[in-house]
Amino acid sequence: xxxxxxxxxxxxxxxxxxxxxxxxxxxxxxxxxxxxxxxxxxxxxxxxxxxxxxxxxxxxxxxxxxxxxxxxxxxxxxxxxxxxxxxxxxxxxxxxxxxxxxxxxxxxxxxxxxxxxxxxxxxxxxxxxxxxxx
Numbered sequence: 001x002x003x004x005x006x007x008x009x010x011x012x013x014x015x016x017x018x019x020x021x022x023x024x025x026x027x028x029x030x031x032x033x034x035x036x037x038x039x040x041x042x043x044x045x046x047x048x049x050x051x052x053x054x055x056x057x058x059x060x061x062x063x064x065x066x067x068x069x070x071x072x073x074x075x076x077x078x079x080x081x082x083x084x085x086x087x088x089x090x091x092x093x094x095x096x097x098x099x100x101x102x103x104x105x106x107x108x109x110x111x112x113x114x115x116x117x118x119x120x121x122x123x124x125x126x127x128x129x130x131x132x133x134x
């Protein structure tokens with residue numbers, strides 16, 4: 001959580017469930033990332049989020065992008081997608097243009113409800129046990 005001012009606004013975060021073998025294998029096969037690096041990042045982000053009183057859940061769906069939803073209860077809410085999987089082995093992640101609630105309410109609500117569906121189906125985080133993958 002590098003940008004403290006921005007991440008202070010987070011209330012909930014979904015992370016890859018590294019203990020769900022099928023979802024983890026899917027992500028690893030497509031990402032080109034090192035297994036140990038992904039496990040370390042999920043552990044670190046989980047622990048940091050919990051320290052900041054951010055509710056963390058782990059998902060087991062096969063997702064290729066993340067969504068950030070800013071100020072969802074206000075009419076000024078917006079969301080943006082970020083690729084989880086690098087495209088063409090480029091390390092930078094590509095972000096979409098913001099989808100603003102005021103300008104595209106149906107599109108905004110569609111993606112927000114999809115996030116809520118995944119959130120509801122996901123499990124509460126737990127600190128991964130180191131020796132499961134070592």
